[in-house]
Amino acid sequence: MATTADDKSLRLWDTELGIPRTTYPINSAEATAVAFHPDGRTLSVAGEGKAQHWRTDLPTLTRSVRKICNAIHRNLTRAERATYLPESPARPACTA
Structure with a gap:
């Protein structure tokens, strides 16, 4: 909408x-x-x-996470994962 x-x-x-x-x-x-x-x-x-x-194409979750990881140069903290990726597996969001 x-x-x-x-x-x-x-x-x-x-x-x-x-x-x-x-x-x-x-x-x-x-x-x-x-x-x-x-x-x-x-x-x-x-x-x-x-x-x-x-x-109005919105990025996929994978693309968004990759962009965030590239911007912050680290993995997400446990608190960040709980807030922004609550339904994702517990593995690291940012990979090399």
């Missing part, structure tokens, strides 16, 4: 969890239309005679 807000943002929501997954800036002060492309991966917003388009 996608929504627009008064702060000139577009939010893509995880409807199962009820939380925003990502936020995009909107260039116009007022969005008058929001639509997903039939391909299911492109989102368009129109307002004030302009249109903006975004790819």
Whole structure:
């Protein structure tokens, strides 16, 4: 699901969890239309005679964990695993 807000943002929501997954800036002060492309991966917003388009592909869990591991240069702590990967196996998240 996608929504627009008064702060000139577009939010893509995880409807199962009820939380925003990502936020995009909107260039116009007022969005008058929001639509997903039939391909299911492109989102368009129109307002004030302009249109903006975004790819909405979200990364897989594996890709996200790999990106985090590359950024922090260490494995996740036990507390981080419990918070962010509660359903994953107890093996190290970051591998060489």
